[in-house]
Amino acid sequence: MTGLEELSGRLREFARERDWEQFHTPKNLAMALAGEVGELLAELQWLTPEETATVMKDEAAAGRLRSELADVMTYLVRLADVLDVDLVEAAHAKLDENGRRYSVDTYRGSARKAPPLV
Amino acid sequence: MTGLEELSGRLREFARERDWEQFHTPKNLAMALAGEVGELLAELQWLTPEETATVMKDEAAAGRLRSELADVMTYLVRLADVLDVDLVEAAHAKLDENGRRYSVDTYRGSARKAPPLV
Amino acid sequence: MTGLEELSGRLREFARERDWEQFHTPKNLAMALAGEVGELLAELQWLTPEETATVMKDEAAAGRLRSELADVMTYLVRLADVLDVDLVEAAHAKLDENGRRYSVDTYRGSARKAPPLV
Amino acid sequence: MTGLEELSGRLREFARERDWEQFHTPKNLAMALAGEVGELLAELQWLTPEETATVMKDEAAAGRLRSELADVMTYLVRLADVLDVDLVEAAHAKLDENGRRYSVDTYRGSARKAPPLV
Numbered sequence: 001m002t003g004l005e006e007l008s009g010r011l012r013e014f015a016r017e018r019d020w021e022q023f024h025t026p027k028n029l030a031m032a033l034a035g036e037v038g039e040l041l042a043e044l045q046w047l048t049p050e051e052t053a054t055v056m057k058d059e060a061a062a063g064r065l066r067s068e069l070a071d072v073m074t075y076l077v078r079l080a081d082v083l084d085v086d087l088v089e090a091a092h093a094k095l096d097e098n099g100r101r102y103s104v105d106t107y108r109g110s111a112r113k114a115p116p117l118v
Numbered sequence: 119m120t121g122l123e124e125l126s127g128r129l130r131e132f133a134r135e136r137d138w139e140q141f142h143t144p145k146n147l148a149m150a151l152a153g154e155v156g157e158l159l160a161e162l163q164w165l166t167p168e169e170t171a172t173v174m175k176d177e178a179a180a181g182r183l184r185s186e187l188a189d190v191m192t193y194l195v196r197l198a199d200v201l202d203v204d205l206v207e208a209a210h211a212k213l214d215e216n217g218r219r220y221s222v223d224t225y226r227g228s229a230r231k232a233p234p235l236v
Numbered sequence: 237m238t239g240l241e242e243l244s245g246r247l248r249e250f251a252r253e254r255d256w257e258q259f260h261t262p263k264n265l266a267m268a269l270a271g272e273v274g275e276l277l278a279e280l281q282w283l284t285p286e287e288t289a290t291v292m293k294d295e296a297a298a299g300r301l302r303s304e305l306a307d308v309m310t311y312l313v314r315l316a317d318v319l320d321v322d323l324v325e326a327a328h329a330k331l332d333e334n335g336r337r338y339s340v341d342t343y344r345g346s347a348r349k350a351p352p353l354v
Numbered sequence: 355m356t357g358l359e360e361l362s363g364r365l366r367e368f369a370r371e372r373d374w375e376q377f378h379t380p381k382n383l384a385m386a387l388a389g390e391v392g393e394l395l396a397e398l399q400w401l402t403p404e405e406t407a408t409v410m411k412d413e414a415a416a417g418r419l420r421s422e423l424a425d426v427m428t429y430l431v432r433l434a435d436v437l438d439v440d441l442v443e444a445a446h447a448k449l450d451e452n453g454r455r456y457s458v459d460t461y462r463g464s465a466r467k468a469p470p471l472v
Contacts, residue, residue, distance in 0.1 A: 030159055090188035
């Protein structure tokens with residue numbers, strides 16, 4: 001069992017023993033995910049891109065960012081479990097596609113020509 | 119190497135060979151993550167919670183949701199890599215904390231008393 | 237001067253006298269806007285759509301929602317001012333277009349056929 | 355009647371004549387709002403803050419941004435109407451509060467000490 005499967009199982013159990021499955025519809029979980037991403041943005045919104053590149057050197061900010069990333073991850077993994085989607089497999093499938101679409105030669109160094117990654 | 123580490127490495131290489139690391143500041147990646155979550159919400163916004171619970175039975179909708187989840191996962195994993203955060207470990211740490219905070223006895227069946235999961 | 241123009245002017249002055257214009261780039265303001273929308277979602281995420289339709293009858297929830305809407309409005313108006321966009325005019329232009337695209341006869345009662353409003 | 359009230363009334367009528375009020379619960383509208391903000395972020399995510407400050411000089415980008423701002427405004431105004439909140443009044447109330455909290459002397463030139471505006 002991978003670390004991701006274990007985390008997913010733990011979240012399933014966490015919800016089950018509190019009888020929270022009734023609240024964990026894809027609609028609700030997607031909203032919760034978006035809410036957590038909003039909190040992540042709030043940590044970075046007033047910093048310059050350069051400042052955010054070294055933000056983990058600030059211990060307090062690093063702790064907050066780790067916590068926000070954990071929250072986003074938690075809802076994403078729970079949502080994927082409820083929808084029965086394998087996140088790693090789905091991401092690889094998308095990358096296979098985009099590796100072809102955004103050839104190294106054409107897109108090298110340009111963020112304008114294509115949305116990087118996906 | 120876990121599936122998550124492999125995905126993370128592949129994304130790193132994908133960015134490196136296109137010289138896109140310059141665009142992958144935490145600030146930019148967090149915005150891209152939020153943008154993808156927005157597309158995920160758009161798939162679910164007009165459905166009732168009940169309809170979203172069975173949305174994967176509709177093949178076309180299932181394909182779109184899998185694709186949106188892949189995009190969210192991709193930017194989350196890339197952002198965590200750039201910030202050097204272990205997503206699974208961070209999520210477990212948060213759950214350790216919340217398992218204590220939201221005891222099964224007190225929070226059973228209630229979404230009002232506590233924000234479920236995190 | 238309309239109420240919207242007055243609000244916009246007050247925000248401009250609020251930023252100017254604190255020397256915060258340097259932080260108010262469109263990029264930063266868009267992130268702040270998204271962060272506030274995340275807080276708004278958090279107020280509604282565990283409620284059913286029906287519960288949200290009567291949520292303003294709960295005085296505490298009503299106060300929080302009014303506050304979150306105010307925050308979203310504030311950053312939207314500030315962002316539009318920085319980009320020199322007339323929000324009301326832009327919204328009307330979009331509605332002119334969508335009134336033609338989504339004819340009453342074809343789209344009546346269906347959320348599936350079209351994204352309502354825009 | 356102000357421009358905002360007129361827009362709000364037009365949206366109400368737009369929904370009514372298509373029988374879309376059934377979909378316009380606060381929960382659904384908040385998700386739609388977040389989805390549109392995601393599209394706005396996507397326009398700005400790979401640009402530097404400096405580039406976004408002059409983004410309206412690029413006619414194509416300006417058109418897309420005007421369109422995205424219109425979409426965000428549309429759902430915000432519709433949501434506020436459904437919740438019976440006066441957006442301009444709510445924003446002023448928040449600013450009254452924050453004008454006191456973030457005194458000009460203490461917060462001048464600092465984004466770290468306080469979340470600007472709200």
